[in-house]
Amino acid sequence: MEYILYEQKGEYAILTINREKALNALNSQVLEEISTALDEINSDEVRVLIVTGAGAKAFVAGADIGEMSTLTKAEGEAFGKKGNDVFRRLETLPIPVIAAVNGFALGGGCELAMSCDIRLCSDNAVFGQPEAGLGITPGFGGTQRLARLVGAGMAKQLIYTARNIKAEEALRIGLVNAVYAQEELLPAAEKMASVIAKNAPIAVRNCKKAINDGLEASMDEAIVIEEKLFGDCFETEDQKYGMAFFLDKNKEKVKEPFKNC
Ligand code: CAA
Numbered sequence: 001m002e003y004i005l006y007e008q009k010g011e012y013a014i015l016t017i018n019r020e021k022a023l024n025a026l027n028s029q030v031l032e033e034i035s036t037a038l039d040e041i042n043s044d045e046v047r048v049l050i051v052t053g054a055g056a057k058a059f060v061a062g063a064d065i066g067e068m069s070t071l072t073k074a075e076g077e078a079f080g081k082k083g084n085d086v087f088r089r090l091e092t093l094p095i096p097v098i099a100a101v102n103g104f105a106l107g108g109g110c111e112l113a114m115s116c117d118i119r120l121c122s123d124n125a126v127f128g129q130p131e132a133g134l135g136i137t138p139g140f141g142g143t144q145r146l147a148r149l150v151g152a153g154m155a156k157q158l159i160y161t162a163r164n165i166k167a168e169e170a171l172r173i174g175l176v177n178a179v180y181a182q183e184e185l186l187p188a189a190e191k192m193a194s195v196i197a198k199n200a201p202i203a204v205r206n207c208k209k210a211i212n213d214g215l216e217a218s219m220d221e222a223i224v225i226e227e228k229l230f231g232d233c234f235e236t237e238d239q240k241y242g243m244a245f246f247l248d249k250n251k252e253k254v255k256e257p258f259k260n261c
Contacts, residue, residue, distance in 0.1 A: 004033040005054070006040065011047045012193035014186075017112075018054040023061035026108045026140075028082060030064075035086050038093065044260070047201050048193040049093065051116055052100040053109075056182065059101040059125065060109030063140065076139075083108060083140035087115035092212065094205045096196055100189040101125045101176065106164065111138060114145035117208065119176040120192070121167050122185040127175055128164035148215070150174055200238035201260040206230075237261045 005016040015037050017024040024030075041049065053059040063083065071079060090097055090112075099116035101109075105127050113119050113127075121127075129138045129146065137143060138159060147155035150173045158165070167179045180188050196204060206229040214222035233239045238258040245255055 001033045001036060003030045004037045006037045008042065008046060009190070011045065011197035012050060012190065013041065013046045013048075014050045014052065014190075016052050016054050017060055020055040020058075022064065023058035023104060024053040024055070024109070025061050025064045026083065026112070027064035027067045028079070031082050031086050035089065038086075038089055041093075041095075043094065047095055047197040047204070047260075049095060049097045050100055050186075050189045050193055051090070051097060051112065052186065052189070053102055056103065056124075058104040058109070059099070059121075060106075060112050061104045062107030062109055062130070065134065068136070076136075080139040083111070087111060087141050091115045094208070095201075096204060096208055098189050098192060100185050101127075102182065102185055106130055107138065107142070108140045111140040111142045111145065114149060114175075115141065118192070120178050120180065120185060120189050121170065121176045122182040123167050123179055124182055125167040125170065125176075125179070126164050127167075127170045128162065129159045130162045130164065132160060133162040146175075198257070200233075200236070200242055200258045202236050202238060203233050206232060 003017065003019045005018045007014045015034070017030060019025060019030055068076070068079065096118065097116040099113040099119045101113050101119055101121035103122065103124055103126070105113050105125060107130055110127050110129055129142045131138045131142070143159065146158065154173055167176065170176045171179050178188070210226045210229045213225045217225060238261065241256070241258065245253070
């Protein structure tokens, strides 16, 4: 792959968009390579994925404006579908995905971050959906995910004005979970990945599915989704071990890693 770096570090992996000269802008090739990298994740071993951008300046500065500039109506729709399909795959990946947003996250970059489960960012991060200023709408899910994350009113304000916001404002409106000094961002994401990876993997995956699927359903349907995923956990060795460990009164005992079964 030319534009994606993928590194497995024990129980988590880091996917880096590596097109630094263009501030990691997403052209068709980058999107295809993200998809290929997702195909290659070893789901028996990798329990958390971190997504970040190469360099100190940008996470992803958007979809590639050069590539988009000459698209026809049909080609524009197909390009939107290409991005949406990849981002939806990321959003529904069975394992948790943490976006480590290390700079500009504009347009498709903000949309990529919003397809992840958790967003951490550096203090130089800038978020925004500048599309209306380019004569287009957000095209990789921005109109949908931003409204779901920060509420329709704030999403409409950001999208209609095409105004960029800095890390602190992104934190205030709930677009990101935490802000770190630049050099602390990736270590913080890796630390969080390690903490998540220590919990029972099937339970964590079921939590992701319950939250994601539940948000798309009515409350009556959503609690049934949760009941089934909750019930599934009782067929796992990890549930038996986790509860037996809690109930064991021998406080000297050290908790063993969950077996993922
Ligand atoms: N597409 C293509 N190339 C891009 C790009 C993008 N989205 N963003 C940056 N680049 C390129 C620049 O063209 C430049 O290339 P050259 O060196 O060959 O000229 C290089 O990256 C460095 O960028 P700048 O010189 O512009 O760097 P800067 O520090 O002056 O500005 C910036 C940084 C404010 C992020 C600015 O690059 C910028 O505004 N980029 C575009 C941001 C944007 O509008 N993104 C939304 C795109 S539309 C979209 O994403 C639609 C969708 O929803 C799918």
